[in-house]
Amino acid sequence: MSKSARLNRLIESKHPAAAAALSPLGRQAAFPNGIPAQSREARDCEYKATIGQITDGKGNPLPLPSMAKLLGDLDPKPAFLYSPQGGFPDLRQAWRERIQAEATETLAISQPMVTLALTHGLSLAADLFADPNTDVVVPKPSWGNYKAIFGLRRGAQLLSWDHFGPDNRLNLDAFSKALEQIRYKGVVILNFPGNPTGYTPTPEEAQAIVEILLAHRGAPLVVLCDDAYQGLYHEQNIQRRSLFYDLAGRVDPGLILPVKIDGATKELAFFGGRVGFMTFATDEGTGEALNDKATAIARATVSSLPGPSQQVVLRALADPNIQDEIGVLRATLTERYLALKQALKVLEGSEMGTYPFNSGCFALLSLPSRLNAGELRKQLIEEFSVGLIAIEPVNALRIAYCSMSTESLAPMLKRIRQAVDKEA
Numbered sequence: 001m002s003k004s005a006r007l008n009r010l011i012e013s014k015h016p017a018a019a020a021a022l023s024p025l026g027r028q029a030a031f032p033n034g035i036p037a038q039s040r041e042a043r044d045c046e047y048k049a050t051i052g053q054i055t056d057g058k059g060n061p062l063p064l065p066s067m068a069k070l071l072g073d074l075d076p077k078p079a080f081l082y083s084p085q086g087g088f089p090d091l092r093q094a095w096r097e098r099i100q101a102e103a104t105e106t107l108a109i110s111q112p113m114v115t116l117a118l119t120h121g122l123s124l125a126a127d128l129f130a131d132p133n134t135d136v137v138v139p140k141p142s143w144g145n146y147k148a149i150f151g152l153r154r155g156a157q158l159l160s161w162d163h164f165g166p167d168n169r170l171n172l173d174a175f176s177k178a179l180e181q182i183r184y185k186g187v188v189i190l191n192f193p194g195n196p197t198g199y200t201p202t203p204e205e206a207q208a209i210v211e212i213l214l215a216h217r218g219a220p221l222v223v224l225c226d227d228a229y230q231g232l233y234h235e236q237n238i239q240r241r242s243l244f245y246d247l248a249g250r251v252d253p254g255l256i257l258p259v260k261i262d263g264a265t266k267e268l269a270f271f272g273g274r275v276g277f278m279t280f281a282t283d284e285g286t287g288e289a290l291n292d293k294a295t296a297i298a299r300a301t302v303s304s305l306p307g308p309s310q311q312v313v314l315r316a317l318a319d320p321n322i323q324d325e326i327g328v329l330r331a332t333l334t335e336r337y338l339a340l341k342q343a344l345k346v347l348e349g350s351e352m353g354t355y356p357f358n359s360g361c362f363a364l365l366s367l368p369s370r371l372n373a374g375e376l377r378k379q380l381i382e383e384f385s386v387g388l389i390a391i392e393p394v395n396a397l398r399i400a401y402c403s404m405s406t407e408s409l410a411p412m413l414k415r416i417r418q419a420v421d422k423e424a
Contacts, residue, residue, distance in 0.1 A: 004030035020220040026128040029293040087114025110287025112277040130154035139163035193229040193360030206239035248281035273309035343410035361402035
């Protein structure tokens with residue numbers, strides 16, 4: 001029996017939903033007994049001639065001095081040599097402890113796998129679970145890259161549901177009806193705080209989402225919690241942690257597999273580091289099997305991950321000041337959020353409004369139907385020196401207030417109003 005077949009049998013016995021959701025690629029994937037595996041087996045040998053990396057002959061790197069000096073006091077060995085497949089074990093454990101610290105009870109979760117930031121984690125999940133027989137449930141509007149990751153790359157069908165109803169509240173009825181449309185197997189994406197909406201559900205709305213999922217009795221589901229912006233909460237009456245925690249341990253393994261995609265990009269403001277994580281809410285054996293498959297796919301694409309950025313994250317997590325520093329960063333963003341809410345008063349009496357937003361990094365400006373978001377975006381650049389993102393499926397403009405100073409928000413909104421009034 002092949003290794004992939006053994007992994008499939010293990011997953012089937014312990015987590016039928018995960019097994020049923022696997023794509024053909026996911027079923028075939030298994031980490032090969034190639035160079036990394038053989039080198040790992042020989043790690044204690046006196047003479048090692050396995051990995052093709054230049055060393056001093058004793059396992060230490062030979063970095064160019066002009067490069068080594070740029071890394072400060074980082075350990076040159078993990079910085080300059082290949083990192084283990086799936087990421088450094090101590091970093092994976094540190095992130096696992098970070099996840100567990102958010103839980104009210106010990107969760108049954110896999111060891112997090114390090115990914116090349118969150119897009120890579122979502123892409124790995126798509127490779128494992130998405131194919132032309134998969135329906136991917138996403139809100140409208142949602143991050144545009146979901147369409148490329150799941151549709152373009154994997155041929156899955158996207159089922160969109162209107163994020164907000166006519167009352168401008170989270171459209172739970174539309175979410176429930178979208179689940180009912182899933183044919184053979186589904187991937188449900190939960191992205192809170194959201195991009196581009198900047199919205200997080202209230203505790204009551206979050207509980208309703210969980211109950212809708214728990215009541216699901218149809219096709220097997222993979223629930224992907226895209227937690228890119230977790231922790232960036234600017235109001236009190238909103239769900240203050242990922243729905244992954246409310247699903248893990250409660251869902252039927254015959255029906256639903258929760259998966260958490262998160263990372264240092266926004267949580268630690270380490271955008272250039274490209275350090276993300278993927279974690280399965282499963283027993284240890286299933287988690288190891290799914291990690292094996294995901295690592296095999298990563299080996300075939302990006303292979304091992306950058307060592308320096310992993311070491312930066314690991315050392316940051318161990319710093320006793322890290323939580324205070326994160327608190328200062330979040331407070332800065334909340335200050336900008338509040339300044340934007342105040343500055344939006346300039347739109348009173350205009351044809352514009354905003355979709356509900358309360359968290360994260362973004363706000364969505366809704367436009368009158370007579371204007372085209374894509375055309376107005378260009379006009380704002382050319383005539384008013386204002387750069388925004390057009391979200392054309394809902395004819396809106398996205399403001400990334402996370403990247404603006406507090407004092408620049410009001411002048412920018414005045415220019416936006418001028419542009420819209422000019423076209424009246």
